[in-house]
Amino acid sequence: xxxxxNISKSFGDNLVLKNVSVKFEKGKSNLIIGQSGSGKTVLMKxxxxxxxxxxxxxxxxxxxxxxxxxxxxxxxxxxxxxxxQGGALFDSMTVEDNIMFPLTMYTDQTMEEKxxxxxxxxxxxxxxxxxxxxxxxLSGGMIKRVAIARAISMxxxxxxxxxxxxxxDPQTAGVIDELIQRLTQEFQMTTVVNTHxxxxxxxxxxxxxxxxxxxxxxxxxxEHIMDTDNKELNDFVFATELTKRLK
Amino acid sequence: MISRFGSYLFLMFKVFRKxxxxxxxxxxxxxxxxxxxxxxxxxxxxxSIFMGAVVAIQTAYNIDSPLIPLSMIGxxxxxxxxxxxxxxxxxxxxxxxxxxxIASEIGTxxxxxxxxxxxxxxxxxxxxxxxxxxxxxxxxNPVLIIISMGFGLMGxxxxxxxxxxxxxxxxxxxxxxxxxxYTIFYAIMKTIVFAMLITSISGFEGYVVKGGAVEVGxxxxxxxxxxxxxxxxxxxxxxxxxxx
Ligand SMILES: Nc1ncnc2c1ncn2[C@@H]1O[C@H](COP(=O)(O)OP(=O)(O)OP(=O)(O)O)[C@@H](O)[C@H]1O
Ligand SMILES: [Mg+2]
Numbered sequence: 001x002x003x004x005x006n007i008s009k010s011f012g013d014n015l016v017l018k019n020v021s022v023k024f025e026k027g028k029s030n031l032i033i034g035q036s037g038s039g040k041t042v043l044m045k046x047x048x049x050x051x052x053x054x055x056x057x058x059x060x061x062x063x064x065x066x067x068x069x070x071x072x073x074x075x076x077x078x079x080x081x082x083x084x085q086g087g088a089l090f091d092s093m094t095v096e097d098n099i100m101f102p103l104t105m106y107t108d109q110t111m112e113e114k115x116x117x118x119x120x121x122x123x124x125x126x127x128x129x130x131x132x133x134x135x136x137x138l139s140g141g142m143i144k145r146v147a148i149a150r151a152i153s154m155x156x157x158x159x160x161x162x163x164x165x166x167x168x169d170p171q172t173a174g175v176i177d178e179l180i181q182r183l184t185q186e187f188q189m190t191t192v193v194n195t196h197x198x199x200x201x202x203x204x205x206x207x208x209x210x211x212x213x214x215x216x217x218x219x220x221x222x223e224h225i226m227d228t229d230n231k232e233l234n235d236f237v238f239a240t241e242l243t244k245r246l247k
Numbered sequence: 248m249i250s251r252f253g254s255y256l257f258l259m260f261k262v263f264r265k266x267x268x269x270x271x272x273x274x275x276x277x278x279x280x281x282x283x284x285x286x287x288x289x290x291x292x293x294x295s296i297f298m299g300a301v302v303a304i305q306t307a308y309n310i311d312s313p314l315i316p317l318s319m320i321g322x323x324x325x326x327x328x329x330x331x332x333x334x335x336x337x338x339x340x341x342x343x344x345x346x347x348x349i350a351s352e353i354g355t356x357x358x359x360x361x362x363x364x365x366x367x368x369x370x371x372x373x374x375x376x377x378x379x380x381x382x383x384x385x386x387x388n389p390v391l392i393i394i395s396m397g398f399g400l401m402g403x404x405x406x407x408x409x410x411x412x413x414x415x416x417x418x419x420x421x422x423x424x425x426x427x428x429y430t431i432f433y434a435i436m437k438t439i440v441f442a443m444l445i446t447s448i449s450g451f452e453g454y455v456v457k458g459g460a461v462e463v464g465x466x467x468x469x470x471x472x473x474x475x476x477x478x479x480x481x482x483x484x485x486x487x488x489x490x491x
Contacts, residue, residue, distance in 0.1 A: 048367050070371075077369030088360035102368055105268055 007056030028206035040194040080158040081151030087143040089135040096131040121149040141172040275379035284387030295395040299402025307412040317413040321421020328399035334434040338441035342474035346449040350470035353453030354463035377450035384442035
């Protein structure tokens with residue numbers, strides 16, 4: 001479980017997160033939703049320590065991450081995987097080397113063991129035989145899948161995904177959602193997903209946190225999101241023609 | 248600008264650490280020696296030959312008194328090549344070639360979140376990306392400079408062969424006379440400092456990029472400009488320290 005308690009973050013005069021407290025549960029896909037610019041990415045980057053919070057604490061299973069030094073954080077970092085919005089694959093390395101990279105840095109596994117793990121991860125994301133390709137040779141959907149494979153190569157307990165299906169067609173987006181869902185359940189990870197895609201929300205939203213202008217505005221799950229009387233949330237949920245018709 | 252210098256020092260403090268995994272570092276080091284050093288051999292050789300040749304012709308042109316022996320030409324070429332042309336001019340050329348390469352490579356990694364990806368894995372990204380480049384340059388640039396000296400002297404020799412300004416015999420005598428090994432030491436010291444300046448400044452410029460492709464381009468220009476300015480400044484300081 002990951003817990004954020006009263007975290008605030010500002011950039012200069014711009015107060016981006018206002019006293020946000022939120023819990024993300026183990027074995028579930030925990031979604032953070034909200035408009036563009038509402039602070040989802042900043043919240044996620046605060047959780048994993050890419051941004052330092054101004055105030056508040058972040059706990060990874062009761063370990064206070066926000067108070068740790070760089071070296072103390074290392075242990076938690078080895079337990080977490082992250083899928084960046086643009087994939088962030090190392091473009092000087094092949095797919096195989098990308099996935100192998102955390103293993104090379106942190107384990108003493110032999111080449112054979114590492115290759116086996118790489119193939120296991122590639123299998124999971126349905127990309128057998130992509131080992132020798134470079135990131136520049138992959139399609140958008142493949143990049144996301146390789147990025148997922150790299151994120152899970154160390155068998156993490158915590159998985160963070162920033163807009164895992166932005167820029168993908170609905171069908172491929174659905175495949176990625178399912179993949180995240182299956183991984184979360186199979187390996188009992190605490191998964192946090194940033195999204196503004198209502199399809200994912202309805203499909204995999206075990207818990208949903210709606211961020212509005214830097215504040216936690218609503219919490220719930222996919223069963224309840226369609227019938228609340230929270231105005232800002234309704235504006236967000238029923239913004240597209242498709243969802244309007246559902247109402 | 249002062250705060251920028253502060254963040255430069257702060258970053259260098261994180262760069263100069265023991266690498267996380269020595270085996271990986273060794274591999275990176277070899278790759279960077281190739282990328283930064285071996286790949287610069289061609290341009291170093293060409294520039295050095297022409298430099299040596301020009302110095303030889305200019306010196307011959309300036310000697311108009313029969314009282315000055317023609318061996319002065321070889322002597323002058325050797326001194327200027329070792330003291331100034333090879334270490335400083337070649338380092339300036341490398342600042343352009345290597346500096347822009349480093350800044351744009353690291354800058355691109357920054358804007359595509361590859362550096363964030365390293366950070367969240369718990370890797371000291373500044374050390375991982377910049378340290379191999381700094382240490383590779385410190386190792387390989389002195390080699391390049393020594394090679395450059397060789398080609399510079401060869402340039403003067405070619406002038407002796409292809410013109411009748413002076414003979415190869417005079418030239419060789421000049422090159423061999425009053426040689427002090429200390430000048431080589433001085434040149435190598437300079438080169439090492441310049442190598443550190445080029446790689447660390449360019450690494451810094453790339454590492455702190457914010458934005459996109461335009462900013463990466465701007466960073467790579469800044470890297471070249473600042474490395475060059477610092478080379479010229481440190482050239483003066485080191486010369487004052489080591490030669491006076
Ligand atoms: N590094 C930064 N420096 C300064 N301001 C920032 C920085 N990162 C984000 N912000 C600001 O924080 C606010 C929230 O941005 P954030 O990226 O979290 O939005 P988001 O909810 O992820 O939007 P999107 O759905 O478009 O990705 C924006 O107003 C942005 O300008
Ligand atoms: Mg975002």
